[in-house]
Amino acid sequence: MTEKLAKKWDVYIERFKNYLSAERSFSAHSVQAYVRDVRKLKEYALEVLTPPADPFHLNTEQLSGFLYYLNRDQQIAERSQARILSGIKAFYRFLQLEDLIIEDPAVLLETPKLGRRLPDTLSVKEIDAILGAIDLSTDEGVRNRAMLEVLYSCGLRVSELTELKIRNIYWEIGFLKVVGKGDKERFVPIGSSARKHLQIYLDTVRRHVKETKGHEEYVFLNRWGRKLTRVYVFTLIKELAKAVGIQKKVSPHTFRHSFATHLIEGGADLRAVQEMLGHQSITTTEVYIHLDMDYLRDTVQRFHPRNHIKESTNSQPQKAND
Numbered sequence: 001m002t003e004k005l006a007k008k009w010d011v012y013i014e015r016f017k018n019y020l021s022a023e024r025s026f027s028a029h030s031v032q033a034y035v036r037d038v039r040k041l042k043e044y045a046l047e048v049l050t051p052p053a054d055p056f057h058l059n060t061e062q063l064s065g066f067l068y069y070l071n072r073d074q075q076i077a078e079r080s081q082a083r084i085l086s087g088i089k090a091f092y093r094f095l096q097l098e099d100l101i102i103e104d105p106a107v108l109l110e111t112p113k114l115g116r117r118l119p120d121t122l123s124v125k126e127i128d129a130i131l132g133a134i135d136l137s138t139d140e141g142v143r144n145r146a147m148l149e150v151l152y153s154c155g156l157r158v159s160e161l162t163e164l165k166i167r168n169i170y171w172e173i174g175f176l177k178v179v180g181k182g183d184k185e186r187f188v189p190i191g192s193s194a195r196k197h198l199q200i201y202l203d204t205v206r207r208h209v210k211e212t213k214g215h216e217e218y219v220f221l222n223r224w225g226r227k228l229t230r231v232y233v234f235t236l237i238k239e240l241a242k243a244v245g246i247q248k249k250v251s252p253h254t255f256r257h258s259f260a261t262h263l264i265e266g267g268a269d270l271r272a273v274q275e276m277l278g279h280q281s282i283t284t285t286e287v288y289i290h291l292d293m294d295y296l297r298d299t300v301q302r303f304h305p306r307n308h309i310k311e312s313t314n315s316q317p318q319k320a321n322d
Helices: 002-022 028-047 060-072 078-097 124-132 139-154 158-162 192-204 230-243 252-265 270-277 282-286 293-303
Strands: 175-179 185-189
Touching: 002 028, 002 078, 028 060, 028 078, 060 078, 124 139, 124 230, 124 252, 139 158, 139 175, 139 192, 139 230, 139 252, 158 230, 158 252, 185 270, 230 252, 252 270
Parallel strands: none
Antiparallel strands: 175 185
16 A cells, blocks of 8 residues: 555656656756655555645644644754755645646645854955965866865855856956856856966966866866866865864855846946856845945935934924814
């Protein structure tokens, strides 16, 4: 019985996976995460519920029990629960779209309330310290300096950095064409420092690397001619931060967050930052903004019209007419 139900789950999880890839154009990473979330529900439905259930006969109460199970028995943090719930909701929307269920039992499930958790931000001085710690006397150092300059200058995701291709560098206009989540393309300006180091790398190091077949178009290659991995970039940044005495938890995403924060603090428009980050919603971009209270107070004092009205010292409140 359980084996039969397991096969039924697997069939529709596979169809859900294909739907996310083909119709929703989700990245491979997102597809894997969503499928992993639904498999957690499958495990609960077959191993915890009595009797075991297929995906079509779970109700809202049982799905709520699944979330409680994640919290109590699995001790999964609320933020992870919220992500899993997102995958479950997407799965049931898919089943309803395919006319496999009439009512969506996940629609009434409430996402755990989360505080806004922001990653650490590096100051401009700390960014300079990390970049300055790279040994430019080696080919690897020249490449790494160019890579991190581009990461910070353009606010890229680490996957966008490792997937960057030579043909997507538009030197004449000073832009990169970036392929982001869901294969969505955007153009991002590249700053003068990043442009300089990228040109040096391409002219003095990259041109002499013998590319492995299938990796010819990628900008950043290792010594064997293969594109760099995400893990390498994470490790590099972590080691550099440690070398210069930075105690914060630093990752490629910290560079992206710092890019957005520094632009806003410098007076950039939020919509422009949204466009450069490749966010579909302005709300997502706002998560990256954590301006200090002095900056906000100064903005109101400088620009709000009521703060420029001089009050008369002799003015007295008028009595209302009877």
